[in-house]
Amino acid sequence: MEKKISLPRLGETMETGTITKWCIKVGEEFSRGQIIAEIESDKTTVELPALENGKLIKTLYQEGEEIEVGNDIAIFETI
Amino acid sequence: MTQSNTLLPNLYTTMKRIRTFEERVGELFIKGETAGTMLHLSIGEELGPTCLGAAMQKQDTFTTHHRGHGIFIARGGDPKKMMAEIAGKKDGYCKGKGGSMHIADMKLGHLGANAIVGGGIPTVVGAGLSSKYLEEDKVSVAFFGDGAMQQGILYESMNMASLWKLPVVFCCINNQYGMGTKIDNAAGLKDFSKRAASFGLNTLHIDDLDIENAYVKSKEIIDKARKFEPGFIEVECYRFFGHARMDKSPYRSEEEEIKMRKSDPISYASNQMLKNKIMNEDEIKKINEKISIEMDEAMDFAINSPLNNQKEIFTDVYDESEPLPISVEERINKILS
Numbered sequence: 527m528e529k530k531i532s533l534p535r536l537g538e539t540m541e542t543g544t545i546t547k548w549c550i551k552v553g554e555e556f557s558r559g560q561i562i563a564e565i566e567s568d569k570t571t572v573e574l575p576a577l578e579n580g581k582l583i584k585t586l587y588q589e590g591e592e593i594e595v596g597n598d599i600a601i602f603e604t605i
Numbered sequence: 606m607t608q609s610n611t612l613l614p615n616l617y618t619t620m621k622r623i624r625t626f627e628e629r630v631g632e633l634f635i636k637g638e639t640a641g642t643m644l645h646l647s648i649g650e651e652l653g654p655t656c657l658g659a660a661m662q663k664q665d666t667f668t669t670h671h672r673g674h675g676i677f678i679a680r681g682g683d684p685k686k687m688m689a690e691i692a693g694k695k696d697g698y699c700k701g702k703g704g705s706m707h708i709a710d711m712k713l714g715h716l717g718a719n720a721i722v723g724g725g726i727p728t729v730v731g732a733g734l735s736s737k738y739l740e741e742d743k744v745s746v747a748f749f750g751d752g753a754m755q756q757g758i759l760y761e762s763m764n765m766a767s768l769w770k771l772p773v774v775f776c777c778i779n780n781q782y783g784m785g786t787k788i789d790n791a792a793g794l795k796d797f798s799k800r801a802a803s804f805g806l807n808t809l810h811i812d813d814l815d816i817e818n819a820y821v822k823s824k825e826i827i828d829k830a831r832k833f834e835p836g837f838i839e840v841e842c843y844r845f846f847g848h849a850r851m852d853k854s855p856y857r858s859e860e861e862e863i864k865m866r867k868s869d870p871i872s873y874a875s876n877q878m879l880k881n882k883i884m885n886e887d888e889i890k891k892i893n894e895k896i897s898i899e900m901d902e903a904m905d906f907a908i909n910s911p912l913n914n915q916k917e918i919f920t921d922v923y924d925e926s927e928p929l930p931i932s933v934e935e936r937i938n939k940i941l942s
Contacts, residue, residue, distance in 0.1 A: 534635050536851060537642050559628055564853070571853045577632055 528583065530598040531562065534574065540567040542592050545599065548585055549573075555581045555605060562600070579605050610883050616659060616816045617874040618892055620651035623675035624871060625893075625900045626684050630674065630691055630705075634850050638908050640693025640704050644850040647675040652816050652870040653778045653840030654679040657746060660824035662831075666714035666732050667746040668725030671706045672778075673718040676748050681713050684903035694910035701913055702921070716745070722783075723749060723756035726775065730762045733771030737833065744830045746774045752783030754797055763804040766835040773835045774827055775801065780844035785856040801837030812841040814873035843868055 533543050547564040550556050561573045562582075580602035587599050627646040633639050647654070650672070658679025661667070669676045677687060682698075690697030691705045698708050709717040716732060719725035725747055732745035753759055754777055766773040777797055781788050788795060798808035809826050811819045819840070826836040843865040847854040854862070878884040884892075931939075 535637055570851045571855070572851055573853060575631060575635065577635065 527604045529580070529602055529604060531574075531600045531602065532598050533565065533593050533595050535595045536565065536567050536572045537569055540569070540595060542594050543567045544592055545587055545589050546571060547589060550582050552582050552585060555579075556602075581605055612820070613817055613874060613878055613881075613883055614892075616655055616820060617871070617878065617889075618896070619655045619658065619679050620816070620871050620874060621893060622684070622896050622899070623651045623654065623678050624648055625896050626678055626687070626903070627674060629688070629900045629904045631850060633688065633692060633904055633907065636908070638692050640691065640701065642849070642851050644691070644705050645672040645848065646846060646850065647672050647844075649845030649866065649869065650778055650780050650840075650842045651675055652814065652819060652842060653776065653811070653838075654748065655870075656811075656816055656820040656823050657748075657774075657776055657827070657838065657840075659820055660827050661744065661746060662742075664714070664742060665744045665746065665827075666716050666729070666736075667748060668716045668728045669708075669718045670722070670725060670749045670753065670778075671718065671720045672750065672780075673708065673748065674705070677708060677710075677713075677715055677718075680715065682708070682710070682715070684900060685906040688903040688907035689910045692907040692910065693912070694907060695913045695917075696906070696910040700917060700921070702917070714743075723753035723758045725749065726753065726756075726759050726762045729773050729775075730765050730771060733766060733773035733835070734769060736772055737769070742772075742831065744772045744774060744827055746776055746827070748776050748778060750783065751777060751779040751781065751788050751797075752786075752791070753777070754779075754800070755783075755791055760800075760804070763801060763806060763835075763837070767805040770833040771835055772830050772833055774830045775806070775835075775837045777837070777839045779839055779841045781841075782844055782848070782857075784848045785852075785854070787857070797839045798837065807834055807836040809836070809838045810841070811838065814868060814870045815877075816870060816874055817877075842870070 544566045545563050546566045549561045556576045557579045560576050562576050563574045565572050565574050582602050584601045587593050627648050654676040686698045690708050693701040698710050706720040707718055709715050716728050729745035729747040736743035783791055798810050801808050807826055807829050809822050830836050845866050
């Protein structure tokens with residue numbers, strides 16, 4: 527089943543964020559807890575862990591692009 | 606299994622429960638379900654709370670620092686009520702009004718978590734004095750980090766505990782970092798036991814991953830404290846991740862993190878069980894699965910727990926069993942009459 531990952535709010539004042547690094551490449555499998563990406567907000571950089579096991583199908587933003595909180599950033603397939 | 610064969614599985618289970626709980630707190634945060642973003646996880650630091658928690662007796666009391674989830678789990682905290690507290694929900698230990706850093710439950714001897722560095726330390730001196738005076742046979746343990754080793758209140762507390770011969774143990778969980786400052790840049794003397802010994806306390810320094818040994822040694826210190834010889838225990842460990850959930854620890858190198866995360870008390874205990882044929886891989890996997898389900902349920906419980914009515918902010922502020930103070934008007938009328 528295909529599912530989406532959205533940009534989480536990492537602080538009360540965060541409205542947008544940037545993906546500084548995709549830690550999983552398209553086509554790669556990941557397990558629950560594994561770091562998928564590093565996200566930078568106005569205040570800090572946070573690692574985004576996977577909430578379930580999956581395989582990354584598509585990333586919807588490049589590293590460095592500004593993204594609104596809640597927007598989908600990637601599509602994965604549950605495994 | 607014989608009694609000696611159940612000790613390590615029990616300690617392993619507690620450590621694994623702490624770690625899995627903390628991982629789920631991380632997920633709760635990513636899901637936007639936590640009240641606030643200051644979540645201090647104790648991943649990598651499970652050994653100290655687990656062995657002291659097991660060595661303490663049912664009636665004993667304790668205080669924790671800001672990174673205290675693991676300590677409360679080791680002392681019997683209910684993951685569901687803890688997770689609900691972290692989510693700021695009605696079913697939390699403090700009805701969601703305390704949050705991650707202010708969980709308390711007098712019934713389980715948890716005298717309160719305290720976000721101020723060293724803040725929970727003097728409380729155990731009072732608890733120790735009370736226990737001794739009332740002959741309650743309760744040892745009170747203060748858990749704090751290496752940052753608190755540089756706080757004056759610790760030394761006032763150690764002195765009073767020693768002077769009045771109180772049933773108190775001071776436990777420093779030295780994870781090497783006070784927020785972003787490495788201990789080398791904060792402490793003049795890193796041999797903390799020497800400082801405690803100078804106050805006349807029994808001391809113990811745990812710096813390896815052998816939790817069975819750590820348990821036996823900590824129990825000796827706690828048992829002596831019960832006989833009014835206060836003690837100090839330092840547990841050296843490594844904070845696997847940043848200070849809080851929002852900190853990616855840019856002040857230390859990735860090489861250091863990769864190297865230090867190999868000092869993992871949970872994999873060490875698991876390997877010991879396999880090596881000594883106490884449990885096989887399947888049995889360990891089963892335990893891990895059960896713990897995973899337990900903590901998933903705790904997370905779901907927190908998400909589904911209702912938010913408080915806004916009026917709740919006015920409750921639990923004053924102890925209603927106490928008589929109300931006399932009003933100023935009443936005082937003046939008394940004087941004038």
